[in-house]
Amino acid sequence: MKRIAILGSTGSIGRSTLSVAEAYPDRFEIVALAAGSKVDAAFEQACRWHPRVISLAAEADADALRLRLKKEGLSQIEVVHGAAGTVRVATHLGVDFVVSAIVGVAGLEATYEAVRAGKIVGLANKECLVAAGELITAEARRQGKPLLPIDSEHNAVHQCLRGGRMEEVERIWLTASGGPFLNTPRSDFASITVEQALNHPTWKMGQRITIDSATLMNKGFEVIEACRLFHMPPGKVEVLVHPQSTIHSMVEFVDGSILAQFSVTDMRLPILYALTYPERIPSDMRFPVGDLRHLDFCPPDMNKFPCLRLAYEAAEAGGAKTVALNAADEVAVAAFLAGAVRFDEIPTIIEDVLSRTNSVELGSIKQVLEADAEARRYAEQRLLERKRVVRPRATSFA
């Protein structure tokens, strides 16, 4: 029986994790949950799973939840709140495996503390590796515990890496759907609307990650994550556009063999893989291999998608640069979603912030959070200075 904590239990990955736990009641026990502000969803999860502890973001919400659980006769469930509450969930003594799925830098501290407490961590939070990857991977190595990626690309890489030893890896190939603008001419990028950018061809995801997929910044983040998770220099992590997103990623070995992983596009599969690693257990998530017909590939166009180039540059510099990359991107994407900047201005804003960021090493999560806040402040200030709102033309192309 594996005893599980979920950081971000009411989000998409959190709910998928619970659905995996539901399918294998003899294997997984849900011990601790950290939700955000969705009190009703948290209440339902507590009633269904009877965790030993549950955390909400706000104290008032925690108080309300405690009362409702008491009425249900579930007063034995400890209700906590805030950053300390999330850390309590992440480091609970009764937990073996922590699913880190809180979006944004909010998940950093608790994830780091989970690793420090010797938990096996399944990583679905991008910032853990993009902003604090050096710290978190170093701590995992110290603890001798694996960091297991819960996203289709790095999970695929993790699987392919089993085909050899780390020193036998020549290169990692991350596949990218290419996003909705793969075949859109660069000259039309200025007029891309929010609606168009939110229309991702293969995955249904949150707004920011969908925009990040359209700019290829998401793939850039994944390059950085792969560098940190698998201890590879950025020059050995390449991106290959693969519109069907069937092959999730590949590993090229020094002898010239390449292993590729594919499966249905269902997040429950990498979750199940991480939860059961090094075992594999039967699932109903079958890819119809016999129905395979065509797979297409092409190289990414860094001129059309400068965000990918910026991510490689930040990956090379490391430290505060990748923190700034993430922070600036979050601010720029929010501005795009609000109609305050054009689609093609997203990389411009990020490049501006990066150019003002010194590539210092960050020795603690606190320093990471400070660097993050500083980059955000600077990005927002630059946006204000522009003093203009550019609304994309809504129907510029079909």
Add this chain to the structure above:
Amino acid sequence: MKRIAILGSTGSIGRSTLSVAEAYPDRFEIVALAAGSKVDAAFEQACRWHPRVISLAAEADADALRLRLKKEGLSQIEVVHGAAGTVRVATHLGVDFVVSAIVGVAGLEATYEAVRAGKIVGLANKECLVAAGELITAEARRQGKPLLPIDSEHNAVHQCLRGGRMEEVERIWLTASGGPFLNTPRSDFASITVEQALNHPTWKMGQRITIDSATLMNKGFEVIEACRLFHMPPGKVEVLVHPQSTIHSMVEFVDGSILAQFSVTDMRLPILYALTYPERIPSDMRFPVGDLRHLDFCPPDMNKFPCLRLAYEAAEAGGAKTVALNAADEVAVAAFLAGAVRFDEIPTIIEDVLSRTNSVELGSIKQVLEADAEARRYAEQRLLERKRVVRPRATSFA
């Protein structure tokens, strides 16, 4: 330093093995060679590699070679001959690794003896698994030594299997180029010429294997080999047509993940893999992953290619049936190459022989060879009874 014996050193796999050894002089020592009747080639190999022992098929050839080597001042090289000579090469005390690459049943006994002598065996000979797979794999298990496949498909499977444990494998997917008649209508099969059938789209190989690729019998043999090598029932080994032959094969795991292997189509790669397993060492055989554009797949058509169906039936029956399958195919293909039967008669002849073969278990290599001879005799007799020579029309289609 790995000390190597090659059974079939002057053939294509033998020469590729020597070229691998040439590229890594610090890793591999050529200790023993078994050639067939190519005395000049054997002489050159002996002069270049100074093996401790070399074997030829005929006694007269061995005598001649001994004389020539003496003149070169290489009289320390022991020259032997015949089946006993091949066994001597395969079981030489100074050998760690035996490359089994003699074509046909001639390689069976020596390969079996190599396994019995506790050598690690790299298998390139199809008959070892198709005709004597049960015996040879059982002996390898007894010895606790790996049997390492040296052909692109099973080598790919071997690599993909590293992604999990054997009991976690749901299915093996062997890819098939589909041969030159993938898109030829069934109605044209009667008029396929030898020249057309010898024109394989992706691999340059010997005549019999090229015809076997055109009938898909080669893939059928590979299904049987996979069953024996990886201890899978025929129902769990599937074939997927993949005209580019880029992906060499795939393994589907119980959790729904599929691993696929690809590389350049160069036999030196599986040879290197087998020779260095469980290590991987750097090679110059790089697949240009970034140039990947399109991969196509479709299911095999068992009505158009009855040989594949016959192979599955023989695999289910096991024992003497797979021996007969191989023997009957060899006779039928030779008859087709000689213009004695039509392309579409190849499966008819094989099916006829199979229907007369009892599915008895074979307990020794001797019994395998007897069953092989009997099936051959019967197949040849049936061909004679036909008392007719059908010459395919040479220009029936472009």
